[in-house]
Amino acid sequence: MKEIAKEVTLDQRVAAGRGEIGGRYLSDSEGFLSGLFLFPAVVYIVALVGIPFVLAIAFSVSDVSVGDSTLDFVGLRNFRVIIQTPQFQRALRNTFVFTLIAQAIVILLANILAVALSQDFRGKWLARTLIILPWATPISLGTIGWLWMLDSKFSPIDWILQAVGLLGPDTLLGPGRNLNWLGREDLAVASVILVHVWRILPLATVILMAGLTSIPQDLLDQAAVDGASFWRIHFQVAVPLVLPIMYIALLFGLIFTFGDMVVAFVLTRGGPIYYTQVLPLWAWFKGIDGGNLAEGAAIALFIFPVLLAVAILFLRSARRMEVT
Numbered sequence: 001m002k003e004i005a006k007e008v009t010l011d012q013r014v015a016a017g018r019g020e021i022g023g024r025y026l027s028d029s030e031g032f033l034s035g036l037f038l039f040p041a042v043v044y045i046v047a048l049v050g051i052p053f054v055l056a057i058a059f060s061v062s063d064v065s066v067g068d069s070t071l072d073f074v075g076l077r078n079f080r081v082i083i084q085t086p087q088f089q090r091a092l093r094n095t096f097v098f099t100l101i102a103q104a105i106v107i108l109l110a111n112i113l114a115v116a117l118s119q120d121f122r123g124k125w126l127a128r129t130l131i132i133l134p135w136a137t138p139i140s141l142g143t144i145g146w147l148w149m150l151d152s153k154f155s156p157i158d159w160i161l162q163a164v165g166l167l168g169p170d171t172l173l174g175p176g177r178n179l180n181w182l183g184r185e186d187l188a189v190a191s192v193i194l195v196h197v198w199r200i201l202p203l204a205t206v207i208l209m210a211g212l213t214s215i216p217q218d219l220l221d222q223a224a225v226d227g228a229s230f231w232r233i234h235f236q237v238a239v240p241l242v243l244p245i246m247y248i249a250l251l252f253g254l255i256f257t258f259g260d261m262v263v264a265f266v267l268t269r270g271g272p273i274y275y276t277q278v279l280p281l282w283a284w285f286k287g288i289d290g291g292n293l294a295e296g297a298a299i300a301l302f303i304f305p306v307l308l309a310v311a312i313l314f315l316r317s318a319r320r321m322e323v324t
Helices: 002-028 030-060 077-083 086-117 124-136 139-149 156-163 185-213 217-225 230-258 262-267 279-289 293-301 303-323
Strands: none
Touching: 030 293, 077 086, 077 293, 086 124, 086 185, 086 230, 086 279, 124 185, 139 185, 139 262, 185 230, 185 262, 217 230, 230 303, 262 279, 279 293, 293 303
16 A cells, blocks of 8 residues: 555656646747747737738728728729829839949949958048948938038039039039039939938948958968969959848848938939939828828839849848858
């Protein structure tokens, strides 16, 4: 009987121990803890992205406006209307042109700056600080600064051009004392692209610098010992190794530029006429400023499939390069 009682007591202890272990298992589970920690982020994304996105889809297939909030279904009528307007067509073209040209310049300059700032020289910390300042500055405040520098009367850029003899009577850039940067179509387009480059360049430079510093120094030293020149080392060794990281930098730049309305809004309000209009800004003018929420939502939805396709393409390409 004593042996049976001992066995029962032992079984109870084992069962109690199992219960205690089972109680600890939930808190020690990686799946449970990862879900618990990710839950606030999921709620944040659903609240700030998911719900507005669903509302935008509902608005785009209705006739909702500021004065009438009823969601009467109209199908694809809003899309057919906006596609036929010249303002939308120009905004769509400008969005692609601004984004592609700006990012091509950004990638080129970011490679140069990343290589230069990866070297050892006096004042490197100051140079890195100055490079990152445009990205640390709020884009609205930075664009207001550019608005002053591109002023039609008091532009310091025009003053410098006059001082070096490139602007004024009998000069290369014409007889006027000012170029009227934001009043001419070609110069206004160039100004918007310039500010986009100024804004995104620091981010791309920092990302590429991180990629360059991750390359093993032994690999670069071996290439130098084998007689490879600086350019050959950079283009045949460094660039292939940081190409996946370069893709990520380019992806961030494309997303930030394609979905940005602040630069065009602060600089030109989409003018002169609608020559610097972009999709996000035109969606704001139609939906918020004009009160036509349905057409504004339809214009904004054109941005989503483009960015989704670009993100998938770049991430798949970067993943493939990383694996190989």
